[in-house]
Amino acid sequence: MDRYVIAGFPVKHSRSPAIHSRFAAETGEPVQYDRLEIAPGTFAAQVRAFAVDGGKGCNITVPYKLEAWQAAVRRTPRAELAHAVNTLRFDADGWAGDNTDGAGLVHDITVNAGVPLKGARVLLIGSGGAGLGALGPLIEAGVAELVMVNRTIAKAEEAVARHAALAQAHGVSLRAGALEEAGSGHDIVVNATSASLAGAGSPVAASALRPGCLVLDMMYGPAARPFLAWAREQGAVTRDGLGMLVEQAAEAFQFWRGVRPSTDGILAALRAEVDAA
Numbered sequence: 298m299d300r301y302v303i304a305g306f307p308v309k310h311s312r313s314p315a316i317h318s319r320f321a322a323e324t325g326e327p328v329q330y331d332r333l334e335i336a337p338g339t340f341a342a343q344v345r346a347f348a349v350d351g352g353k354g355c356n357i358t359v360p361y362k363l364e365a366w367q368a369a370v371r372r373t374p375r376a377e378l379a380h381a382v383n384t385l386r387f388d389a390d391g392w393a394g395d396n397t398d399g400a401g402l403v404h405d406i407t408v409n410a411g412v413p414l415k416g417a418r419v420l421l422i423g424s425g426g427a428g429l430g431a432l433g434p435l436i437e438a439g440v441a442e443l444v445m446v447n448r449t450i451a452k453a454e455e456a457v458a459r460h461a462a463l464a465q466a467h468g469v470s471l472r473a474g475a476l477e478e479a480g481s482g483h484d485i486v487v488n489a490t491s492a493s494l495a496g497a498g499s500p501v502a503a504s505a506l507r508p509g510c511l512v513l514d515m516m517y518g519p520a521a522r523p524f525l526a527w528a529r530e531q532g533a534v535t536r537d538g539l540g541m542l543v544e545q546a547a548e549a550f551q552f553w554r555g556v557r558p559s560t561d562g563i564l565a566a567l568r569a570e571v572d573a574a
Contacts, residue, residue: 362426
């Protein structure tokens with residue numbers, strides 16, 4: 298069996314092992330998938346030890362996506378642009394890094410939720426690893442306008458500057474701002490912050506939402522409920538990050554194994570488990 302893990306802090310709650318175990322059963326790939334909780338300050342050492350011990354790769358979750366980007370000796374174009382890596386593959390000639398978050402998000406919005414991104418006005422809240430991974434794929438999906446806001450505005454400005462050429466090539470109006478500069482009337486709002494983990498409500502004003510807009514929290518289950526409850530009070534249609542989690546996992550599985558598993562049945566089963574929790 299080829300060994301993979303989800304690496305982060307904390308990871309006890311992660312459903313990634315269940316997802317990848319089902320992918321392995323579906324595809325017949327010899328994959329064993331576990332959790333690797335990494336204490337702060339030990340990321341590189343612990344991941345290196347796992348690789349030396351025969352590990353083939355890992356998914357990266359909070360708070361290590363930026364460290365994973367630094368650790369990769371080769372990166373896919375989307376990971377290079379994001380400056381964040383959520384998937385590592387331990388090749389013989391060095392670690393290869395990818396970022397599957399944005400592709401998973403776009404697929405979940407357009408296919409699973411059936412909401413078109415082309416021509417939409419999108420607000421992306423947060424410039425951490427997850428938000429960085431989403432920025433490029435959202436631009437490539439053909440949105441009309443994309444606003445990235447963050448508590449520390451300099452981080453959002455840096456990310457937007459790095460994506461300026463891509464946005465221009467796709468005809469996308471792109472800007473950065475502070476949380477209070479989110480603007481108003483967006484068609485799609487994506488919360489990529491960690492505020493949900495602390496049980497917080499919304500980091501932006503209600504005016505950021507257009508009535509009937511789609512609001513998605515990248516967290517899922519209980520962690521996403523406060524923000525999504527607030528959004529529903531504003532008249533929004535809401536969605537948590539479970540679909541994104543499954544779709545980005547399928548992208549990662551393909552990066553490792555060369556085959557992309559189906560996600561429909563797995564997503565439905567996980568949705569039932571999460572909703573029942």
